Amino acid sequence: MSRAKVEQHPATGMTLVVMVGLSILFLLFMAFLNVVKTGNILNEANLLYAALVFYAGAGALYLGFGVTATDSYIKFASLATWAGLIANTAAVAHRWYEAGHPPFASVYEMLLSFVWTLAALTLIAEKRYGVKVIGTVTMPVAIVGVVLMQLLRSDVRPLVPALQSTWLHVHVTLAMLAYAACALSFALAMMFLIQDKMKTETFLAATSIFTAGIYTAILGRFEGWGGFNVVAWDLENKQEVFLSRGVRLFVTIPDLGWLMLLVFAAVLAPMVFYLLAAFRKKEVFLSIANRAVFISILLQTLALIFFLLRTRDGQYPSLDAEGLYPTALAASPFILAALVGGIFANLLYLLLLWRREDLERLLPSSENLDRITYKTICIAFPLLTLMIAAGAFWANRAWGSYWNWDPKETWAAITWLVYAGYLHMRITRGWRGRRAAYFAILGFTVVMFTFFGVTYLLPGLHAYA
Amino acid sequence: MALSLGSALRKSWQTLSSIKTGVVLIILVVIFSAAGTVILQRPMTEPDDMARAYSPAMLRFLDATGLTDVFHARWFVALMIVVSLSIIAASVQRFPNAWRYFSRPYKSPDQNFRRALPLQASIPISDEEQGLGAAERILRKHGLKSERIVRTNSFSLFSERNRISEMAVYMVHASLLLIFLGGIIDALVGWRGFLMLTPGKAGNQIEMKTGVSRTLPFSILCNAAGEETYSDGTPKKYWSKLAIVENGQEVSSKEIVVNDPLVYKGIRFYQASYGRTGKLDELVLNVTPAKGGSSQQISLRMNQELALDADTTVQLVEFIPDFVVQDGHVYARSNDVTNPAVHMVVTSKKTNATTNYWLPEISGVAENASSPYIFEPKDLKTGVFTGLEVSHEPGQWAVWAGVVLMAVGLTFVFYVIHMRLWVVPVQNANGSLSLWIGGSANRNRDAFEEKFKALVEDLRKELKPVSVLAGVQATSIAGR
Numbered sequence: 001m002s003r004a005k006v007e008q009h010p011a012t013g014m015t016l017v018v019m020v021g022l023s024i025l026f027l028l029f030m031a032f033l034n035v036v037k038t039g040n041i042l043n044e045a046n047l048l049y050a051a052l053v054f055y056a057g058a059g060a061l062y063l064g065f066g067v068t069a070t071d072s073y074i075k076f077a078s079l080a081t082w083a084g085l086i087a088n089t090a091a092v093a094h095r096w097y098e099a100g101h102p103p104f105a106s107v108y109e110m111l112l113s114f115v116w117t118l119a120a121l122t123l124i125a126e127k128r129y130g131v132k133v134i135g136t137v138t139m140p141v142a143i144v145g146v147v148l149m150q151l152l153r154s155d156v157r158p159l160v161p162a163l164q165s166t167w168l169h170v171h172v173t174l175a176m177l178a179y180a181a182c183a184l185s186f187a188l189a190m191m192f193l194i195q196d197k198m199k200t201e202t203f204l205a206a207t208s209i210f211t212a213g214i215y216t217a218i219l220g221r222f223e224g225w226g227g228f229n230v231v232a233w234d235l236e237n238k239q240e241v242f243l244s245r246g247v248r249l250f251v252t253i254p255d256l257g258w259l260m261l262l263v264f265a266a267v268l269a270p271m272v273f274y275l276l277a278a279f280r281k282k283e284v285f286l287s288i289a290n291r292a293v294f295i296s297i298l299l300q301t302l303a304l305i306f307f308l309l310r311t312r313d314g315q316y317p318s319l320d321a322e323g324l325y326p327t328a329l330a331a332s333p334f335i336l337a338a339l340v341g342g343i344f345a346n347l348l349y350l351l352l353l354w355r356r357e358d359l360e361r362l363l364p365s366s367e368n369l370d371r372i373t374y375k376t377i378c379i380a381f382p383l384l385t386l387m388i389a390a391g392a393f394w395a396n397r398a399w400g401s402y403w404n405w406d407p408k409e410t411w412a413a414i415t416w417l418v419y420a421g422y423l424h425m426r427i428t429r430g431w432r433g434r435r436a437a438y439f440a441i442l443g444f445t446v447v448m449f450t451f452f453g454v455t456y457l458l459p460g461l462h463a464y465a
Numbered sequence: 466m467a468l469s470l471g472s473a474l475r476k477s478w479q480t481l482s483s484i485k486t487g488v489v490l491i492i493l494v495v496i497f498s499a500a501g502t503v504i505l506q507r508p509m510t511e512p513d514d515m516a517r518a519y520s521p522a523m524l525r526f527l528d529a530t531g532l533t534d535v536f537h538a539r540w541f542v543a544l545m546i547v548v549s550l551s552i553i554a555a556s557v558q559r560f561p562n563a564w565r566y567f568s569r570p571y572k573s574p575d576q577n578f579r580r581a582l583p584l585q586a587s588i589p590i591s592d593e594e595q596g597l598g599a600a601e602r603i604l605r606k607h608g609l610k611s612e613r614i615v616r617t618n619s620f621s622l623f624s625e626r627n628r629i630s631e632m633a634v635y636m637v638h639a640s641l642l643l644i645f646l647g648g649i650i651d652a653l654v655g656w657r658g659f660l661m662l663t664p665g666k667a668g669n670q671i672e673m674k675t676g677v678s679r680t681l682p683f684s685i686l687c688n689a690a691g692e693e694t695y696s697d698g699t700p701k702k703y704w705s706k707l708a709i710v711e712n713g714q715e716v717s718s719k720e721i722v723v724n725d726p727l728v729y730k731g732i733r734f735y736q737a738s739y740g741r742t743g744k745l746d747e748l749v750l751n752v753t754p755a756k757g758g759s760s761q762q763i764s765l766r767m768n769q770e771l772a773l774d775a776d777t778t779v780q781l782v783e784f785i786p787d788f789v790v791q792d793g794h795v796y797a798r799s800n801d802v803t804n805p806a807v808h809m810v811v812t813s814k815k816t817n818a819t820t821n822y823w824l825p826e827i828s829g830v831a832e833n834a835s836s837p838y839i840f841e842p843k844d845l846k847t848g849v850f851t852g853l854e855v856s857h858e859p860g861q862w863a864v865w866a867g868v869v870l871m872a873v874g875l876t877f878v879f880y881v882i883h884m885r886l887w888v889v890p891v892q893n894a895n896g897s898l899s900l901w902i903g904g905s906a907n908r909n910r911d912a913f914e915e916k917f918k919a920l921v922e923d924l925r926k927e928l929k930p931v932s933v934l935a936g937v938q939a940t941s942i943a944g945r
Contacts, residue, residue, distance in 0.1 A: 165724045371911060382875045389868040398724050400735040400856040401657065402864060403648070405536040407502035414495050421491050428484050454502070 024057045047091035052146040054084030059143050062135035074132050085119045104172040115145040117180045133362050144340050167394035174387035181380035186444035188373040189437040195366035207349040208271035214342045215264040228256035233328035251316040251325045263303045266296040297346045304339045381419050388412050411450040418443045482554035490548050501535030549645050556638045567631050572623040573614045574887050585903040586921040593890040596900040599927045600888040622888035630883040636874030643867030650860030660853045662687035671855050683711035690851035703739040705851040738852030743800030745784035749844035755837050776815050783808035793829045802847050811836050883907045
């Protein structure tokens, strides 16, 4: 009996590798058939498809590694990531050549570069710093990125006059690098907290708050009688429908709002049980909370599926205009990203809940993680500074003023101040460990708000991205 | 009294320079700037939109507290001044120490220092000179220059690299102050305004953001302006050919585009907007005699009279960019050239008969049928205007200097490590000699530790044959 168990472990290990290998081969073969039919190999869609296939393979293997801690997975996962990165590099190069400018001009191009940076950073973190498990987190993000790209308008569009500047490329490249470094410091700070023996239920509460935050933002689109507002999509021109300049037309999908409300309650439930456990001091509530996480993942998946199904086709009425309008997934990339992000965060929590010992064994020591977090911020901060400076210089050439207190600028300055605060506390006050990790997490939250929140919640000059 | 005032000043200076104050100030700046992005701001937001977004009482409160224009409110400026003072105070407070450290490096460590230094090693040696010589060689091999420190009764070695790194923090703080200085200069003497020109016209009256106008000591002549579009109609390029005219002379000229302004005497002219004026520039027509015959192409400008033959002339008298007909009269609905109409008068000299010719033929007012010529529109060129953003920001040079200084300073802060190494021959309690090696670095200590260990290992190897030999000698002496 025990012997069978011992043998079973490596056996399932090989099975996963073989399965992933076979599915990659199958998908590539299907793609090959398609290529033979059209006779066009080196176009961007094919390259992206190849990148997606390899990233998906790598993601599966990394996840397998995260769950079973079989070391051999990592080798294959790295190989798949390398292959994906090569395809991704070719796609970036192709895009650059076609467009005649570095791929930073539209959301699609930014995602293309972002996924590339993410894959490259994953390999660096793994090879250089030995943070092997990081692919478990980054590869799913890369996959979501590539899938989102399929939905967005991808044709090369010419640059409007304000964007025709070398400084744009300098500014955006620096921003990309700085944000990627911030993201890395966030991931490292989270790993530090795991290694620092932070209680699993604290992660539970954090996950619940994060997901509840996502659904609070999503419920901003809740309309009376359970409707759910999404932006209307012009299927022919592949773009959003505008009522007037800058005012988008929203359509209301009936009843989807009720589902979102239900999911909101479900994601809040773990938090409620956590609080009960904390105040009543009863362990039983914690196991209920963990079960609630499970239920909330199921409901979130249900919400995602319904969202996908209802936005994919069908015509919906609008409150602001007569008639029925279609919508599409591409019209709501951020809702989609939020829904997937919520599920993803909860799955990561489950990984922690079930495999905490393996994770602790696999991750570098907490001292090392603390030091690497600090080092990444030491890279991120000068990049942030230069990014703001390049942006100011460009603004001075394009609009005649280096600082306009435009929301994006202001929030970039706030991000800079938060990290400046971190550095002061660390260098002069000797903040180490948890407090530093919390600060790094706060910094990345502000970065995310600057990147997404400002663009979609606050008005301003940065209308392009 | 004077004493208490002095102590109060000293106390507030101390408070100002503390890191806690610094962090509290950073938090305050963060909160208020965040408020400035969430609350609608004047004058970017139209008063109507403000009134729609907030209740009258709320708006009164926001206006009174300056929250509707946070970044120009007095208290925000005051906050920035306090931040500057805090940076200055913190720097001044810490600078003398750092300067002493910088200008008089600690080269010859005493016993207490040697005992307390965390990173140190000790290698037995037989001879001071030999040990120091070996240490010099090894340091050179590791790319470090060393100097011999001569004390009254001893020699030792001191080696260091990048002492400037100790000053880097002050560089960054100074750069921040420089940027603030630039911002303050621009807030006080800088200005921004707008100038609208049509091709062929010159102007020197700048309409300021505040509503008043400013007269420049020279004028700007627009020679031409235009736009280019991509094949799908999205704009590709806006350009204006500008010239500076001073005392009747053209002193400078440039074709500006978005992202490439014209600069003259510190005043910058940016391509900001471009559009159509709704006025007619040139009308191209095909003319055919009503009785038949060959047609010819003519072009007309506003109020221009043109002879079509010996007897007949035509004059363009009216251009309506967006016409509408009401009660037998033609009116202009807007200034956008969306639905244009032109009115020409055809005159016969002999009979003195005039005909009102309208394009398009508007029934009721047009007498096109009785005209001796038939006109057919070919092309309509309307006038354009170019909008120039004008700004004067003398403080920007301080800002750019600050940015460069900050980049240099941050590079030093994060990537240039001040490392020090000491090598001291020490007489142990039992009378044997050993070489004490100590090292310190101001940041990135783990990497330095690796380096230090490698260095000590090399030195140990270098000294080993000697020390083994010395050991043999020592035993042989003892044995004798």
